[in-house]
Amino acid sequence: GAVVSQHPSWVICKSGTSVKIECRSLDFQATTMFWYRQFPKQSLMLMATSNEGSKATYEQGVEKDKFLINHASLTLSTLTVTSAHPEDSSFYICSASKSWTGGRNEQFFGPGTRLTVL
Amino acid sequence: GESVGLHLPTLSVQEGDNSIINCAYSNSASDYFIWYKQESGKGPQFIIDIRSNMDKRQGQRVTVLLNKTVKHLSLQIAATQPGDSAVYFCAENRGNFNKFYFGSGTKLNVKP
Numbered sequence: 341g342a343v344v345s346q347h348p349s350w351v352i353c354k355s356g357t358s359v360k361i362e363c364r365s366l367d368f369q370a371t372t373m374f375w376y377r378q379f380p381k382q383s384l385m386l387m388a389t390s391n392e393g394s395k396a397t398y399e400q401g402v403e404k405d406k407f408l409i410n411h412a413s414l415t416l417s418t419l420t421v422t423s424a425h426p427e428d429s430s431f432y433i434c435s436a437s438k439s440w441t442g443g444r445n446e447q448f449f450g451p452g453t454r455l456t457v458l
Numbered sequence: 459g460e461s462v463g464l465h466l467p468t469l470s471v472q473e474g475d476n477s478i479i480n481c482a483y484s485n486s487a488s489d490y491f492i493w494y495k496q497e498s499g500k501g502p503q504f505i506i507d508i509r510s511n512m513d514k515r516q517g518q519r520v521t522v523l524l525n526k527t528v529k530h531l532s533l534q535i536a537a538t539q540p541g542d543s544a545v546y547f548c549a550e551n552r553g554n555f556n557k558f559y560f561g562s563g564t565k566l567n568v569k570p
Contacts, residue, residue, distance in 0.1 A: 344501075372556055381466050383547060384502065384560040433501050437556045447556065449494075449501035 342368050344436045346450035353424055354458055360420045361453045363434030369414035370436035374447070375407070378431040390417040424457040431455075466545060468565040477535040477568075481548035481561045486529065488550040492558065493522055493533045495544045502547060505533070535566075543568045 343366040353359050363373055371392050376384040388409055389397040396409035408420040417436075421428055433452045471477045483491070489510040494502035508515045508522045508531075515522050521534040531548050545565045549558040 346501075374557070376560075383563050386557065386559060389557060431499075435501075446504075447492075447558065449503070451501045452499070454499070 342436075342438050342446070342448045344434065344448045344450040346432075346434055346453050348453060349451065350454040350456075352456045352458065355425050356423055358420055358422045359424055359455060360418055361432055361434075361455075363417045363419070363436065363450055365415045365436040365438075365448070368436070368438045370417075370438060371414060372437040373411060373417040374435045374437070375409065375417075375419050376433045376435070378433060378452075380431075384433060387419075421455065424455070426457045429455055429457045466563050466565045468567055470567045470569060471538050473538060473540060473568055473570050475538055477533075477538045477542070477566060479533045479535075479546050479564045479566065481531040481533075481564075483529050483531065483548065483550045483561065485550060485552045485559075486526075488552050490551040491522070491524065491531055492549045492551075493520075493531075494547045494549060494560075495542075496547060496563075497544045505546075538566075538568050540568045540570055542566060 345364045347362045373390040375387045377387050378384045386399050387402045390409045390411040392411045392414050398404045411417040431452050431454055435447045435449045438446050492507040493505040495505050496502045506517045506520050506522050508524050513524050519536045523532045545563045547563045548561040551558050
């Protein structure tokens with residue numbers, strides 16, 4: 341299988357604090373992980389591409405100093421929402437890319453993390 | 459920027475009927491597409507994919523059709539079941555090997 345987990349599954353924090361979300365590939369190594377944000381009744385918006393051992397690549401309009409990404413190992417990427425504000429409240433989803441020999445990499449999604457900023 | 463106040467279009471079908479969910483994509487350079495199913499409070503789940511050198515691909519109870527001329531994808535679900543109720547997204551790969559951009563989504567409501 342190819343299982344991706346996220347921790348925590350939900351978090352409530354006060355405005356101005358920072359929150360770290362973990363994304364782990366449990367049974368495979370992922371050189372690339374992706375972070376998405378999803379507001380209620382909207383689609384997933386790609387925020388950034390996280391590559392193991394190098395700096396993340398952010399999509400246009402996503403503040404890299406606001407959303408810190410660290411991909412320290414082949415099975416773990418973290419997203420830290422710094423100085424969170426109520427408008428950062430959202431569903432954050434990660435995905436991990438698994439390489440298949442001779443084929444296109446397949447992407448597996450985590451279950452998401454619900455962030456609520458008070 | 460983010461769009462505020464959007465509501466997903468909803469498709470309501472009777473159990474046992476066939477469902478057709480449509481998606482328009484924007485980038486003519488996109489060469490690989492995936493349909494995902496997302497249940498409430500969960501991450502997306504892969505349903506079926508198609509490459510741009512194909513115009514049709516079939517899976518178990520699902521068929522994806524691709525019309526590159528008008529940049530349109532459709533997902534057909536045969537004999538729709540209550541368990542198919544979810545939000546469905548198409549996602550396009552715009553040439554970068556692994557980056558996918560999601561369409562706006564359609565909520566499928568299956569009535570028993």
